[in-house]
Amino acid sequence: MLPLLVSKQIRKADAYTIAHEPISSVDLMERASKAFVGWFINHFPDKEQAIAVYCGTGNNGGDGLAIARILCEHSYCNINVKICRFNNSASDDFKSTLKRLKTTSISIKEIKPGTKPTEEKADLIIDAMLGSGLNKLLQNDYKIWVEYLNSLSKIVVAVDVPTGFFTDGEIPPNATILKADLVITFQQPKLNFLLPESGPHINCWEVVKIGLSEAFINHTPTPYQLVEEGDVQRIIKTRRRFSNKGTYGHALVIAGKNETMGAALLSASACAHTGAGLTTACIPQSGLIALNTSMPEVMALVRDENKVPDVEWDKFSSIGIGPGLGKTPGTLKLLKAVFKNYNKPVVIDADALNVLADNPALLKKIPAGSILTPHMKEFDRLFGKHTSWWQRLQTAGAKAKELNSYIILKNDYTITATPDEKFYFNSTSNAAMATGGMGDVLTGILTSLLAQKYLPGDACIAGVYIHGKAGDELALPNRMYVVLPTNIINRLPVTMAKLKA
Incomplete structure (x- = not known):
């Protein structure tokens, strides 16, 4: 990690260097x-x-x-x-x-x-x-x-x-x-x-x-850190001989409705491509053909819009919820069911965040160590209107501590705020990735890493970095104007293998 100092600390680093x-x-x-x-x-x-x-x-x-x-x-x-x-x-x-x-x-x-x-x-x-x-x-x-x-x-x-x-x-x-x-x-x-x-x-x-x-900089207390490639190389685990699908966990992605099955497919696919041993997508009946056609590797748990499906909660190593669900009563029921029946960290994105914003009492029910992944508008819906990103940064730290959760605030240098009020700035990604569905891919990546028993903080740091790195490897050498989420998904195994090589 590169410690990021504020201006007063940098002046002290100048003075220390001059003196020592x-x-x-x-x-x-x-x-x-x-x-x-x-x-x-x-x-x-x-x-x-x-x-x-x-x-x-x-x-x-x-x-x-x-x-x-x-x-x-x-x-x-x-x-x-x-x-x-x-x-x-x-x-x-x-x-x-x-x-x-x-x-x-x-x-x-x-x-x-x-x-x-x-x-x-x-x-x-x-x-x-x-x-x-x-x-x-x-x-x-x-x-x-x-x-x-x-x-x-x-x-x-x-x-x-x-x-x-x-x-x-x-x-x-x-x-x-x-x-x-x-x-x-x-x-x-x-x-x-x-x-x-x-x-x-x-x-x-x-x-x-x-x-x-460098000694002074590295020993200067600061909550702000810039994530570097070596940090992620140390986090990513080696896939060893004699391991099997059970070794890498079973992830459940709760996503999609009739009109937005694409979000569910992207999340589930990203989850599988990031290395979850098993991936199940909890989707409406109308999405089965699309799922089976595009991703035969992913299993389905069919849900009805008006009731929570029968879920064997204990069989899942991780859960991601939100992409493409819509702000419906059914989404609220699903969210309540997850919080009631599942005590491991949950990845919460998109419409699950919007439903949380409309039902703030539920924030206290979020399982410890969960990961919230808002963009700017979702963040402000959750935690109130802000007039600057510096304000959002401070709120993210306070709320991460209050909720005992991780908040990934998405932007060019996506920020992970942790329960101990530290902030990790990501150093990968590019403007070619500014297209719909990228957040769904990130949700799948994070859910997959949790299933593989990564600690939530490590999952955030590595997941955000890998997501952006895959986009960089596609866009920058090839001078691509736009990189689509499906391109990112297909690149994920290559990116992770290169980081671990």
Whole structure:
């Protein structure tokens, strides 16, 4: 896991590295700037391109000055530097790097308070005005200049964070933030990069290591973790010789109605493809032909819309409920029956979540260790309206603790909130997966992993990662515009085998 630190903790990591490596702060700035340039020159090879570097007078601005000088040393000499000197303060490292920059031939211009923006002729802008220490909205000159730069059709590359961006905490809806095509960020992604509010302001980001103390970072208490491939490789179990279908559990997927049998088929198929020894789909009579035709490996438990079927609850190792069920009285009866008769963790998705939202007293009946998998709208129906993803993050932690359950809050970097109020951000998936049925597949994956005796927390971390990884393996190498859920399902055994190889 990569511990994700908030801005105050990252500054402490800077200070610790400076004191214990030891290294001077200006040399650490130089190292960070070289890391930035190393990535930059590999992706922007045109050395004749006109580049404007906008710098504040703090350490982010100092980074910008050093970057301009180092780029010039790499023969990027069509560079001009604009210093936003909107107050009389400047950091010592900024002053030091400015002194070194003045020994070069790079043009330096100072922008004074009240200066109106003039035409920017550069093709590419490097933003080093304000960094991760920002804790208030942009005002006055900074606001004017950021609004002006946003009005241009220029490529913008931000140093560490875009000017005006809040790296953690709520991002005010009226915040003025420089829109960056690329952010080259130092040491680790910032928390808010992983939340949807970053979307309008950051097209993509890349991390460059700058040598901050890994020991300090790894021992700094934080509830936020980024899941990496090695974490999932350690979680996935080996399928050993002399095992059989009984070894890998019996999963029950309660899903589908007449009009939405596709959801049931996707969930059941994903469950089987993820490795459950046996999979049974609890479906209406009308879905039998579709199930038997498309998935002969999956057994059926036929249910009537108006009554709960006779279920031998103890024979099932796991249960997933919700995809395509509809918000009907029958769904409520099914949910109540599951909670009454089954005391193992349950995967709760889609319409089962919607029924829970309409019947909040049932939340207290959820079996311990269960997994709830809402998207944003389902989450807000369950736990009340939120105005930001940071609010949802805090609510997810509190509710996971209160319900003694796991909450998977789906988005680009899907978040698993745990009963001990930790948050695991997933690092796989892509926009080609943004299509109906993907959540049904995830429900099947999670139900399958629970059947195979994975702990609920491990099932969440591995299941979400595998789901996204299968999509990445299909979409990214092949440049696919859309990946359908059935493609993901068929890829699952390959993805899991590669992770365990």
